[in-house]
Amino acid sequence: MAVDSPSLVPLLFFARVSGLAVAMLVLLWALAFNSSFLIPNSSSQEYLIYEVLHPLFMVIGFILISGEAILVHRWLPGSRNFKKSVHLCLQGVALASGLFGIWTRFQGEDGIVANFYSLHSWMGLICVSLFGAQWLIGFLSFWHRGEARTVRLKVLPWHVFVGLYTYGLAVVTAETGLLEKLTFLQTKRNLSRYCPESMIVNSLGLGLALLCGIVILAAVSPKHQTLQTKFMYPDAKCLSS
Template identity: 30%
Template sequence: MEDPKKFLFVLSAAGAAGFVSIIFVLRWVLHFKEGLAWDGGLAEFNWHPVLTVTGFIFLQGIAIIVYRLPWTWQCSKLMMKFIHAGLNLAAFIFAAIAIVAAFDFHNAAKIPNMYSLHSWLGLTVVILYGLQLVLGIGMYLIPITPVSWRRAFMPIHVYSGLLLFGSVIAVALMGITEKLIFGLSNPKYKDSPPEAIFVNVLGVLLVLFGALILWIATRTSWKRPSEQTLHTLHSNGESEANTKVGPALSELADGTDTESGGDVRRRNNKSDNQAD
């Protein structure tokens, strides 16, 4: 990995922003609102922002960068696929429960459902996220899926994942702003009461978390090496002839057309490791 110290700094900053965001949303509903419950009232609605931030944003962000954590590179690619899918599945479950909480509250309070732009985009993102999850599992966790399909779908899978992550944060910002406008009456949102300032800071933290996650996910120098490269490095690290194979490894890393490098590339073309 290039610039490991920089990677750790950005990763730590992202983790801190995400963790503090969770603390802020919990503080918001427990201190400024009615707390948490499942009774059809405002306390049930409060699960909506809590589950959205903790699950649909934080867990999804971790799922996006889990491949790039160097201490996971010793795990097999198949294991990492299961971890990636599991985190995304958990995020989807959190999002689904968050939607149920919002609909239950609206129905109990006789408030119309699906009237705001926040609700339109929010439900659309959840549906597309579920579709992304199903297609991802079908493409990369079912052994019979052709390798050519996996390669062709990978750019779409990566792009749509990043797009949905950014969209979730945008929809969340719309939602908390909408909640402040409708929920604050004396003083009003425009008068900048403590709750408004507190929740505005929460929005800034969510944007910061999203920006850092996207930065990590788009740096090619921080990408997980292919399985063949990891196996080669591991084997050579345990070998007594490290000094003899060092130049060959350098040539592989530089992409030169050595005989061993060509063999590695040909083997990689028979799998989807390089695409992932």
């Protein structure tokens, strides 16, 4: 017989706790220290709004929601098709958030090209593009089920791998963005390394790293563990327990 693995319960719990902590930290940073998102010699309120929306949509909308979509198959009751539909919808919301988060970078006063010069920006474009392709393949596969079962079984491991890789890449991209922003603030605006804002940004980075590990571990952990109810004896007789 098969039973639910008890190891998933604490993993799912800590995933929600760490996700909540990440959401609170990014909200605190974006709302309480929004003056840090203004570029020098600029007082445009519209630009400030776009700058604040970028981390909110990329962290809460893109990373946290896509992580929740990954965990859907671990805890959501119901049929497999129902879980797949919820997974697809949540990933669609995450994709829309990621696209909007990148769109906010297009609204800078220096134009589009000026906002795509760093490792963070390049990784962000690659990550969202890969995520979009992954979602489109999943969408077509979900609505078009005429493929042979053997083909679907061969594609599934790659779908899982690319999905987890993209999620990890999204977290790494966010980490590079936090490092880039904090370095800019400390060198250009003389922000202290031990001030509250620095502590919040560093804590946010640690929270994202912890969340990524928990989500991936929960995703690859076996959902069920098999219990052997029959024992083989030397005389080749089987006795049921």
